[in-house]
Amino acid sequence: MSPDDGSAIDLKNPLLAALLGWLIPGLGHLYQNRVFKGRLFLITILGTFLFGWWIGAGRVVYYEWGPTDKRLAFIGQAGIGVAAIPAFIQSRLLNGTGRQPLACSQWFAPPVRTRQYVSDAYARRLVTEEPAIVEEDFFDRQPLKQFRGDELAIWQFQLGRAFDIGTLYTMLAGMFNILVVFDAFAGPMGITAKEQKKLKTEKRSSAVAA
């Protein structure tokens, strides 16, 4: 709760600050008028996340939690809400009754796995946008299509090491943002409870002396 000089920080509504900080790194600090730290977190953490996302061609951030395939990196990536929420929604939509992500967009959508059912519209979209996927890769299961390839394997083949580096950057950015969220919620942890108590006692005694 106390900065380095011992004066109290106005955390405003800590829960709201934590929520804002989770959504976009640094936003919670900006809400608390801790502008210097807010800007730095925004640039460094969001920058690292975007760099990882970009180097991974926008395909490294997705949510997949099936019985056989689990995207463990998403646990870290979920530390940044602005990426975690769309990734979660896209996954639910792709595996839901509609069998297609929002607006058939591949943004934050998980890869289509072997024998997975997708809508006809999404199958056509994949054939159009993904050079490695052709119409023959889908079985016709009216009204759906069943994929017989593995989109994740295609991504990993196309991107090579960039897929892993992109995953690492986005994952670590998310994990570091958890620390930032705690900082927005409870203030910096540099000063221990013992030191805070000492500072309070000193302040009180100086006030009494004055």
Add this chain to the structure above:
Amino acid sequence: MEFTTMVNGTFYCFAIISHLATLVDVVPGVFFGLPLLALASFVFAATHHEDDEAITLATIHWAVWIGGVLGLILAIVLLIGLF
């Protein structure tokens, strides 16, 4: 600066940025760890302090520690690799 030099410079900058994904295969993996080391140091420092000066000093402190420990591990691994 000559116009052509400027145009060429800009072109090469864009070319480098657009081919960064392919550069990933050329650049040694250890260099991709350096920005993460800096980020880790900064985040640890900034979540422990509030003043900008204290944050800067703590960032250096953490960077030296993390870099030192990782460097030591790297050196040990390299030494083991020699034998």
